[in-house]
Amino acid sequence: MFFVASCKKDGSNQLNRLSSDQLKTDSSALTLSGNANLIDSFSIQSNIKWNVSINPAITDWLSLSKTGGSGNDKIYVTVTKNNTGNATRTAKIVVSPSASSAVQSANVTVSQSVYDPTLTSVRNAVFIGDFKGNLFCLDGSTGSLKWKKLIPAGQMSSPTLVGNSLYVGSNNKNIYAVDAESGTIAWSFATTNNFTSSPTVSNGIVYANGLETNIYGLDASNGSLKWKYKTADSYNVAYTFVNNPLVAGGAVYAGSLTNSLYAIDATTGTLKWQYDGTDLFQSSPAIADGVVYVGNADGNLYALDAATGSLKWKYQTANSVFSSPTIENGTVYVGSYDNNLYALDATNGTLKWKTSLVDQIWSSPVIVNNTIYVGSNDKNLYALDASTGAVKWKYTTGDIVMSSPTVANGVVYFGSRDYSVYALDATTGSLKWKYTTDWWVFSSPCVVDDKGSIFLPGLSGARQ
Numbered sequence: 446m447f448f449v450a451s452c453k454k455d456g457s458n459q460l461n462r463l464s465s466d467q468l469k470t471d472s473s474a475l476t477l478s479g480n481a482n483l484i485d486s487f488s489i490q491s492n493i494k495w496n497v498s499i500n501p502a503i504t505d506w507l508s509l510s511k512t513g514g515s516g517n518d519k520i521y522v523t524v525t526k527n528n529t530g531n532a533t534r535t536a537k538i539v540v541s542p543s544a545s546s547a548v549q550s551a552n553v554t555v556s557q558s559v560y561d562p563t564l565t566s567v568r569n570a571v572f573i574g575d576f577k578g579n580l581f582c583l584d585g586s587t588g589s590l591k592w593k594k595l596i597p598a599g600q601m602s603s604p605t606l607v608g609n610s611l612y613v614g615s616n617n618k619n620i621y622a623v624d625a626e627s628g629t630i631a632w633s634f635a636t637t638n639n640f641t642s643s644p645t646v647s648n649g650i651v652y653a654n655g656l657e658t659n660i661y662g663l664d665a666s667n668g669s670l671k672w673k674y675k676t677a678d679s680y681n682v683a684y685t686f687v688n689n690p691l692v693a694g695g696a697v698y699a700g701s702l703t704n705s706l707y708a709i710d711a712t713t714g715t716l717k718w719q720y721d722g723t724d725l726f727q728s729s730p731a732i733a734d735g736v737v738y739v740g741n742a743d744g745n746l747y748a749l750d751a752a753t754g755s756l757k758w759k760y761q762t763a764n765s766v767f768s769s770p771t772i773e774n775g776t777v778y779v780g781s782y783d784n785n786l787y788a789l790d791a792t793n794g795t796l797k798w799k800t801s802l803v804d805q806i807w808s809s810p811v812i813v814n815n816t817i818y819v820g821s822n823d824k825n826l827y828a829l830d831a832s833t834g835a836v837k838w839k840y841t842t843g844d845i846v847m848s849s850p851t852v853a854n855g856v857v858y859f860g861s862r863d864y865s866v867y868a869l870d871a872t873t874g875s876l877k878w879k880y881t882t883d884w885w886v887f888s889s890p891c892v893v894d895d896k897g898s899i900f901l902p903g904l905s906g907a908r909q
Contacts, residue, residue, distance in 0.1 A: 465764030574600030588878035594628035632668035700726035718754035740766025780806030800834035817870030820846025838874035860886025
């Protein structure tokens with residue numbers, strides 16, 4: 446089980462992970478006990494009222510607690526989950542409001558993006574694949590090899606870690622569960638075509654969509670099929686990738702080798718809605734404040750109502766949008782194949798700024814401490830100011846950077862088509878280490894720090 450706070454400050458940002466110091470018990474908090482949907486109000490200033498809820502209802506959640514922060518300018522939302530017997534796991538989520546806002550909301554939902562670190566015994570590791578088919582486990586501090594497992598036919602898929610299991614797709618048409626400690630394959634599931642997208646895991650179900658017209662729900666423990674949704678009877682075999690599924694609010698949002706984005710019931714696999722575009726949705730969707738943001742090969746970034754699929758707005762770039770959006774403080778950040786990184790108003794899609802990164806952008810941006818990290822086909826990994834789009838630094842590799850970066854504890858991890866995995870200082874861009882693989886690296890890294898906190902590449906920008 447894992448946790449994500451779906452909004453911060455003005456409710457527009459999906460928090461994508463918790464730092465290790467936030468993942469701890471808050472013993473001073475007042476507890477609201479119960480197993481149903483937990484909703485309550487909490488005022489920390491006369492002009493700021495917080496509505497805090499656990500949604501949807503999960504029977505093994507024990508409590509939700511709230512306390513004021515320093516200076517009464519933030520709250521701490523603590524959620525506690527039953528493990529076995531009387532054991533509990535607790536995540537503390539820090540949410541800071543805007544001083545001028547009258548009402549703020551913080552929803553604690555079940556999603557794929559933030560993990561309770563006690564659920565994995567893995568420590569200090571970077572997981573990433575190469576196009577030869579190797580899945581690597583590298584030491585996060587030094588880049589030395591811990592293990593590698595060859596899964597023939599190549600990987601563009603990025604691994605997802607839940608507990609001690611890695612879930613990843615392969616160009617040999619299979620989805621795999623791999624033991625994160627040893628690299629041993631636990632199970633595999635055969636699809637009908639190459640599998641280049643990355644699986645999403647939520648509530649014990651692996652959600653996956655490959656280069657075909659099926660969207661799958663698999664049992665995470667053994668790979669057995671729970672449900673399958675077929676989007677069409679035929680598809681264009683020329684495409685090389687589709688987007689990664691997003692799970693939020695009981696729905697799976699995913700594309701297929703059709704021109705549509707689908708919202709599917711996460712439990713039953715039945716269709717909730719579909720939105721028909723003019724080309725493929727190969728960008729992975731992100732969700733914030735009830736809106737799904739997703740790019741399309743037609744060059745538009747779409748904002749859709751998460752409940753109904755109705756169009757709220759769209760923004761036209763000058764080329765395909767394969768990069769996946771990230772939402773932060775009411776701004777949507779996304780790259781385009783027209784060489785530009787865009788910052789758009791999340792409410793209406795108006796342009797705030799755009800910055801040219803010289804060449805096409807496949808990589809998905811991630812934001813940490815008001816800094817955007819993103820790769821470009823000009824062979825560079827960029828760090829940009831999130832407020833202005835100004836470049837802070839760039840690091841030049843030997844080939845294009847399609848891999849989406851992962852930032853963990855002041856280090857940026859990413860891959861390049863120059864057969865390398867890099868770790869850079871997030872502040873300066875200086876090289877900490879580099880590991881040479883056996884072929885191109887399109888896959889994006891999954892990182893576990895020395896406390897067991899898990900960091901994933903670019904869902905509020907795919908899965909960061």
